[in-house]
Amino acid sequence: GENVEQHPSTLSVQEGDSAVxxxxxxxxxxxxxxxxxxxxGKRPQxxxxxxxxxxxxxxQRIAVTLNKTAKHFSLHIxxxxxxxSAVYFCAVFSGGSxxxxxxxxxxxxxxxx
Amino acid sequence: xxxxxxxxxxxxxxxGQRVTLRCSPRSGDLSVYWYQxxxxxxxxxxxxxYNGEERAKGNILERxxxxxxxxxxxxxxxxxxxxxxxxxxxxxxxxxxxxxxKLFFGSGTQLSxx
Numbered sequence: 001g002e003n004v005e006q007h008p009s010t011l012s013v014q015e016g017d018s019a020v021x022x023x024x025x026x027x028x029x030x031x032x033x034x035x036x037x038x039x040x041g042k043r044p045q046x047x048x049x050x051x052x053x054x055x056x057x058x059x060q061r062i063a064v065t066l067n068k069t070a071k072h073f074s075l076h077i078x079x080x081x082x083x084x085s086a087v088y089f090c091a092v093f094s095g096g097s098x099x100x101x102x103x104x105x106x107x108x109x110x111x112x113x
Numbered sequence: 114x115x116x117x118x119x120x121x122x123x124x125x126x127x128x129g130q131r132v133t134l135r136c137s138p139r140s141g142d143l144s145v146y147w148y149q150x151x152x153x154x155x156x157x158x159x160x161x162x163y164n165g166e167e168r169a170k171g172n173i174l175e176r177x178x179x180x181x182x183x184x185x186x187x188x189x190x191x192x193x194x195x196x197x198x199x200x201x202x203x204x205x206x207x208x209x210x211x212x213x214x215k216l217f218f219g220s221g222t223q224l225s226x227x
Contacts, residue, residue: 032214034215034216042220043115043203043218043219043220043221044156044203044218045115045218046215046216046217049215089155089156093214100146100158100161100168100169100171101146101158101214101216102158103148103155103156103158104155105154105155106155106156
């Protein structure tokens with residue numbers, strides 16, 4: 001089945017700095033790559049996603065890049081704010097006979113004021 | 114509010130017991146996913162249903178079972194409960210089509226097995 005590796009597991013940055021979280025996957029047929037943000041005690045919420053026919057997507061301070069050849073994708077957060085502090089999960093969607101969304105183990109991002 | 118409703122929000126029970134978690138998907142969504150989240154753990158995929166049929170299975174124990182009903186709500190049944198089953202159980206829904214797998218999560222059911 002799909003194997004999703006996410007790094008780092010924890011990340012601490014100063015307010016205003018950038019944060020980058022990386023994920024790698026194993027199934028070359030995977031075609032959809034969302035990122036979810038989970039605040040403490042809350043549900044995971046979709047913050048940005050990208051499909052395999054696109055190399056980069058940006059939404060205000062958040063961007064995702066995808067390298068299909070190398071099978072990795074990254075979340076970039078610029079001008080971080082304390083409210084960005086949360087656990088971030090990457091996920092990979094595999095279609096075909098193994099139809100499911102597999103999540104990475106998460107990155108705890110702490111933005112220090 | 115994601116539009117996905119999970120009940121109950123909290124459940125406290127004893128080892129050996131059986132519980133049922135309920136999920137109502139967003140209006141129009143045909144697919145329901147169940148995930149387990151333990152302390153310091155990620156989101157472990159359990160099972161997915163699409164329009165009443167099982168579509169994909171993850172690391173779901175034999176003591177656990179699920180189903181999706183004709184009205185598209187889903188139930189996750191956990192039996193012979195063990196202390197290690199204590200976790201936050203999330204349900205998520207999506208349209209379920211190949212071009213639209215955006216998942217929307219419910220607020221979860223916190224299960225405590227004592």
